[in-house]
Every structure is written in C-alpha cells, then in structure tokens.
Amino acid sequence: MPVTALEACGDGIGPDLERRRLGFHRRTDQSGYVRAYADWLNRTLAAAPQPRFIASSEHLHAWLTTPERVAALDRFLGMHFAQVSYLIYLRPQEDLLTSGYSEAVRRGARHDFATHLARRSRMNLWHGLKPWLAVVGRDRLQVRLMVRDALQGGDLLTDFCAAAGICADGLARPPRVNSALSPGEIALRRRLNCLLPVQARSGGMHPLYAAALRALAPVARNDRRLQLSPAQVADVRARNAASNEKIRKHFFHNRPALF
Numbered sequence: 285m286p287v288t289a290l291e292a293c294g295d296g297i298g299p300d301l302e303r304r305r306l307g308f309h310r311r312t313d314q315s316g317y318v319r320a321y322a323d324w325l326n327r328t329l330a331a332a333p334q335p336r337f338i339a340s341s342e343h344l345h346a347w348l349t350t351p352e353r354v355a356a357l358d359r360f361l362g363m364h365f366a367q368v369s370y371l372i373y374l375r376p377q378e379d380l381l382t383s384g385y386s387e388a389v390r391r392g393a394r395h396d397f398a399t400h401l402a403r404r405s406r407m408n409l410w411h412g413l414k415p416w417l418a419v420v421g422r423d424r425l426q427v428r429l430m431v432r433d434a435l436q437g438g439d440l441l442t443d444f445c446a447a448a449g450i451c452a453d454g455l456a457r458p459p460r461v462n463s464a465l466s467p468g469e470i471a472l473r474r475r476l477n478c479l480l481p482v483q484a485r486s487g488g489m490h491p492l493y494a495a496a497l498r499a500l501a502p503v504a505r506n507d508r509r510l511q512l513s514p515a516q517v518a519d520v521r522a523r524n525a526a527s528n529e530k531i532r533k534h535f536f537h538n539r540p541a542l543f
Contacts, residue, residue: 291318292356305487354419375430376543386465392482410527468504
C-alpha cells in the first residue's frame with residue numbers, strides 16, 4: 285500500500301533489499317506493481333463487500349515521511365473508501381532500539397550494539413507524527429501506545445481489536461514472530477555476516493547463510509532477549525524527552541509521562 289504513495293509522488297523505494305524482495309529491477313516494475321495492487325483491491329472489494337476494511341503496514345511509517353506522500357496515500361484510499369481513518373501505535377524508544385538492532389543484524393549489519401545505540405538513541409516520534417497530523421488531522425488519526433498500562437487488557441491484539449471495532453471473541457491468536465534476537469544469536473549472526481552473503485538476489489536469505497544458521501543457531505539460542513540497562517534506558521528517555529512531551533500534551537495529557 286505505501287508503494288502507491290511513492291509512485292504517485294514520482295519516488296522509488298529507498299532500501300535496495302526491499303526493491304529486490306518486491307521484484308523491482310527496473311523503475312517500470314514499481315508502476316506495474318501499483319497497477320496490479322489497485323486491480324487486486326478493486327476485485328477484493330467487489331467480491332467481499334464489508335462495512336470495514338483494515339490494512340496494516342509498518343512501511344507506512346518508514347516510507348511516508350512527508351506530507352506529500354501521506355496525502356498521496358490518502359487520495360488513493362479516498363478513491364476506494366467512503367471514510368478513511370488511521371491508527372498509529374508508538375513504542376518506547378528503548379524497545380525500538382533493541383528491535384531495530386536485531387533487524388539490522390538480520391539484514392547483515394556487523395557493528396556492535398554500543399555503536400547502534402550511539403547512532404540511533406535519539407528518535408523523534410513527534411517528527412514522524414507531524415506529516416500525518418498535517419494531512420489527515422486529529423479527527424482521522426488515532427494514536428495509541430505500545431506499553432502495557434496503556435493497552436486495553438494489557439495486550440496489543442486486544443487493544444487493536446477494541447480500537448478498530450473488531451469483536452475479538454473466537455479469533456485465533458497468532459504466535460509471536462520476528463522477536464528480538466538474544467545476545468548469543470546476535471553474536472553468531474554478526475560473525476556470519478562477516479563471512480557469508482546474507483541475502484540472495486531475490487531478497488531472501490542466501491542458501492549458504494541459511495544452512496550455517498540452521499547448523500549453529502541452536503547453540504546460540506536462549507530465552508534472554510537483548511535489553512538496555514536501567515542507565516541506558518534513562519539516557520535514551522532523556523534524549524527524547526522533549527519530543528515525547530509534545531506527543532503527551534497533544535494526545536495523552538492524562539498520563540504523567542508518555543512512556
């Protein structure tokens with residue numbers, strides 16, 4: 285879905301890995317993808333008319349970083365739906381740092397966590413919200429927090445269903461996937477990242493890398509996930525205090541602190 289906005293703005297997907305995963309080898313491939321997606325959406329809506337259509341993509345936040353791109357998406361959705369609203373979840377920066385580092389290592393990063401922390405500890409979540417506020421406004425933008433005391437029932441899926449107007453009774457609960465790596469898994473992958481190609485041309489995992497990971501991962505795996513120390517958490521929160529306070533005042537004025 286976010287590719288429709290990039291195409292409308294004359295922009296391409298930045299990360300080479302994502303282009304390869306989508307099969308975008310030429311600029312025209314993206315245009316064809318958008319046409320195919322629009323056709324699929326029209327067929328889907330015609331075949332299964334429902335009062336509510338829900339779509340989710342983490343790339344909306346990563347790629348739609350300007351008012352122009354947000355407006356392009358809103359125009360696209362407005363051509364297909366009578367009403368369009370947006371639901372955004374914000375995670376504490378300390379959680380984003382550990383999950384972001386795990387994802388970077390999965391994609392081939394070799395640097396250690398201290399380097400990642402020094403580079404990424406300032407995350408202005410308010411800056412990311414501003415384009416959405418400018419285009420869709422408060423009436424069509426719902427912002428929620430991915431922290432237990434802010435989630436209905438202390439659970440993300442329960443909270444999402446409540447926010448989206450979905451009855452959760454009887455729905456199957458999917459297993460957790462793509463969890464943050466443990467320190468042992470990170471050490472193993474960083475070593476492999478120095479020795480073997482991580483991605484194949486298709487964007488998937490390279491067969492040699494996959495084989496090495498299958499052979500060695502059980503030795504490195506444990507239940508402990510990478511976490512910041514209390515001092516590191518305090519430092520990250522101090523670095524982001526000003527922008528977090530702007531979000532708190534706009535959306536969560538009853539909370540003493542955003543996170």
